[in-house]
Amino acid sequence: MTAVSILGDNDRDAGVVEEICGYLTEAPPRSYFLFAGAGSGKTRTLVEVLRRLTGVIEHEKGEQLALRLRMYGRSIKVVTYTKNAVSVINARLGDNDLVSVSTIHSFCWELINGFNDDIREALIAIKEAQLAKETAEAQAKPKGITFAKQRDLDEIKNDIEDFRATDVFIYHPDRNTYGSGALAHNHVLDVTAWLLRNKSTLQTILKDRHPIVLIDESQDTMKGVLDALMELAGREGRNLAIGLLGDHRQRIYPDGHVDLPSLVPQNWATPELQMNHRSQRRIVTLINRIWEAELEGRTQPVNGVAQHSRTEKAGGAVRIFVGDTSRSPEGKVLGERWCAEQMYEATGITFWNEGQYQLLALEHKLVATRGSFLDAYEAMVLLDPNAAAPSGSGDNKGPSAVQFLLNELAQLEDCVGIDGSVDEFKATEIFRQYGCLENMPDDNAARLNRADEMLKAITAFAVACINPKSTVEDVLAPILDVNLFEIDRRLVEAYADKSPPLPAPGRGEEESKQARMRRGWCALFSAPWNQLKRYRNYLSGLSELATHQVVKGSEFMHVMVVMDDDMASGSLISYDKIFGGMELSKRDKENVALGKETTIDRTLRLLYVTCSRAEETLVLVLWSSNPTAALAQIRKSKWFAEDEVLVIP
Numbered sequence: 001m002t003a004v005s006i007l008g009d010n011d012r013d014a015g016v017v018e019e020i021c022g023y024l025t026e027a028p029p030r031s032y033f034l035f036a037g038a039g040s041g042k043t044r045t046l047v048e049v050l051r052r053l054t055g056v057i058e059h060e061k062g063e064q065l066a067l068r069l070r071m072y073g074r075s076i077k078v079v080t081y082t083k084n085a086v087s088v089i090n091a092r093l094g095d096n097d098l099v100s101v102s103t104i105h106s107f108c109w110e111l112i113n114g115f116n117d118d119i120r121e122a123l124i125a126i127k128e129a130q131l132a133k134e135t136a137e138a139q140a141k142p143k144g145i146t147f148a149k150q151r152d153l154d155e156i157k158n159d160i161e162d163f164r165a166t167d168v169f170i171y172h173p174d175r176n177t178y179g180s181g182a183l184a185h186n187h188v189l190d191v192t193a194w195l196l197r198n199k200s201t202l203q204t205i206l207k208d209r210h211p212i213v214l215i216d217e218s219q220d221t222m223k224g225v226l227d228a229l230m231e232l233a234g235r236e237g238r239n240l241a242i243g244l245l246g247d248h249r250q251r252i253y254p255d256g257h258v259d260l261p262s263l264v265p266q267n268w269a270t271p272e273l274q275m276n277h278r279s280q281r282r283i284v285t286l287i288n289r290i291w292e293a294e295l296e297g298r299t300q301p302v303n304g305v306a307q308h309s310r311t312e313k314a315g316g317a318v319r320i321f322v323g324d325t326s327r328s329p330e331g332k333v334l335g336e337r338w339c340a341e342q343m344y345e346a347t348g349i350t351f352w353n354e355g356q357y358q359l360l361a362l363e364h365k366l367v368a369t370r371g372s373f374l375d376a377y378e379a380m381v382l383l384d385p386n387a388a389a390p391s392g393s394g395d396n397k398g399p400s401a402v403q404f405l406l407n408e409l410a411q412l413e414d415c416v417g418i419d420g421s422v423d424e425f426k427a428t429e430i431f432r433q434y435g436c437l438e439n440m441p442d443d444n445a446a447r448l449n450r451a452d453e454m455l456k457a458i459t460a461f462a463v464a465c466i467n468p469k470s471t472v473e474d475v476l477a478p479i480l481d482v483n484l485f486e487i488d489r490r491l492v493e494a495y496a497d498k499s500p501p502l503p504a505p506g507r508g509e510e511e512s513k514q515a516r517m518r519r520g521w522c523a524l525f526s527a528p529w530n531q532l533k534r535y536r537n538y539l540s541g542l543s544e545l546a547t548h549q550v551v552k553g554s555e556f557m558h559v560m561v562v563m564d565d566d567m568a569s570g571s572l573i574s575y576d577k578i579f580g581g582m583e584l585s586k587r588d589k590e591n592v593a594l595g596k597e598t599t600i601d602r603t604l605r606l607l608y609v610t611c612s613r614a615e616e617t618l619v620l621v622l623w624s625s626n627p628t629a630a631l632a633q634i635r636k637s638k639w640f641a642e643d644e645v646l647v648i649p
């Protein structure tokens with residue numbers, strides 16, 4: 001093979017940048033959807049397009065567009081999934097006032113901030129629609145509106161009244177916002193989508209500021225906002241162009257559209273990137289097979305192009321190991337080490353016997369079990385299922401009602417030495433930071449009394465912190481008893497409520513939000529305190545097993561993917577079903593018949609995402625409920641060669 005042909009093969013996508021520049025500089029500009037698989041260099045393509053469209057790199061039509069943007073004080077908006085992606089794109093673009101990069105939350109808030117009457121109207125309309133829908137659904141059930149459901153409906157009505165009474169709405173895209181008028185992250189997205197659909201002022205503002213909007217990771221972008229933008233681009237074809245970048249095969253959040261490619265309007269351009277610059281050929285072949293697989297229970301279409309690896313990346317190694325899921329968690333950890341050892345023996349790559357590989361799993365429960373913080377995690381899920389686990393965009397900081405435990409109390413714990421001594425200087429700083437010293441009595445004696453009370457509380461807190469047997473309640477009690485901080489009302493009330501939790505609902509039984517939260521609070525108060533620290537690390541992406549947060553957009557030389565249905569919450573994911581260790585359920589078959597998304601679809605995409613992170617070598621470990629059946633199907637499938645399939649003894 002000659003140098004020229006190597007270059008030719010590797011450069012098969014070289015024309016895509018120019019192709020996209022052509023669409024966006026057409027008069028009027030044309031919207032597009034870029035099919036771009038794993039490791040295809042989406043960010044690089046995006047940045048190269050932006051450089052040409054803003055006159056950084058010589059480009060005749062780009063320079064004309066730049067001139068027009070500058071003349072009207074406009075810019076191209078790039079919407080990314082994470083704050084990290086904002087910095088990556090900004091760093092690669094350099095100083096460029098014709099491009100403005102934001103996360104979707106910032107983008108939405110930039111548009112609606114200050115339009116308080118519109119925000120209120122949208123919030124009320126959204127909640128009223130929710131109320132009507134949930135009421136109708138409950139009425140249609142044989143039991144009608146149960147007591148538990150009525151409580152939930154009343155809560156929606158209360159929210160509507162609260163919105164009506166709010167004058168000014170506040171929000172911070174980078175953190176949770178508290179206090180009167182505070183909007184949650186999802187409110188901001190819902191409100192923006194509603195206003196883009198219903199208010200011409202906002203539509204005009206958007207196209208006047210940003211005639212071109214490019215959305216990265218569009219497969220996971222909240223569908224409400226995406227639909228509103230696509231609808232607007234359809235209507236305002238001459239004034240607003242949308243570019244969607246992403247890989248529908250890598251959709252991992254339920255916020256995105258089930259099958260985005262099929263929603264792309266006919267008149268949009270659909271360029272394609274065919275290269276995978278990241279992985280060795282063996283891995284690229286595997287991910288192509290995974291995506292093309294015709295599995296029973298699959299409803300998602302096989303749209304999108306097969307990828308090509310770089311010519312010089314013609315190697316790579318893959319193994320799948322199958323073991324019995326009835327093993328203990330410790331036994332499984334040992335089994336996984338054995339697999340790594342086998343990989344070392346097969347490839348001679350020393351990283352595998354030095355623990356220098358990236359463990360990946362996408363089930364939060366698995367991470368929580370391996371990381372020894374399962375009680376804390378499960379309590380958080382009961383308190384707020386949407387906020388308990390880290391999210392790819394880095395928004396989730398845990399349930400809002402427990403922020404005091406995760407922030408103030410965690411900071412206070414940092415002032416406690418391993419012997420239980422308290423660094424009083426540091427502790428005082430924290431009290432000052434949170435305004436705990438502002439209401440000290442003026443009277444000298446009362447002041448001394450209060451200081452003494454505070455000292456006793458922090459000493460008791462320190463003793464509880466260093467005791468490995470302490471529960472969250474043990475640590476919290478001394479602090480709450482003396483009202484040291486201004487604490488979220490929900491936490492204070494839950495602590496004061498000494499009623500026992502109701503039992504968990506049986507299969508098919510309904511549970512009110514309040515009853516679920518009461519179970520969550522009780523579980524949290526009795527969880528070991530030391531689990532909270534591990535839970536915090538997990539939220540910030542620091543646990544040994546990587547989850548979505550780390551996986552999105554990352555790459556690692558050597559990857560081990562651990563698949564264990566026992567640790568998957570609910571029935572949304574099942575590796576055993578795609579590998580043949582378990583039959584499809586009745587529900588799966590019903591979903592197939594209705595053409596709905598199935599367990600198989602979701603699991604296949606998770607597998608695609610995790611496998612495509614590997615550059616050189618990849619180990620898959622399946623803990624199966626029926627290893628014999630799974631092995632038979634794996635051997636029959638064309639995914640792996642005979643010598644790539646092994647049994648964990």
Ligand SMILES: Nc1ncnc2c1ncn2[C@@H]1O[C@H](COP(=O)(O)OP(=O)(O)OP(=O)(O)O)[C@@H](O)[C@H]1O
Pocket residue numbers: 036037038039040041042043044247250276277278552553554555612
């Ligand atoms: N044109 C190119 N030539 C050589 N290497 C490239 C090229 N484009 C990207 N790469 C390299 O390939 C790897 C994958 O690129 P990148 O992470 O941008 O892909 P991606 O499309 O964002 O992938 P994913 O969606 O899987 O996260 C990176 O290591 C990047 O440096």
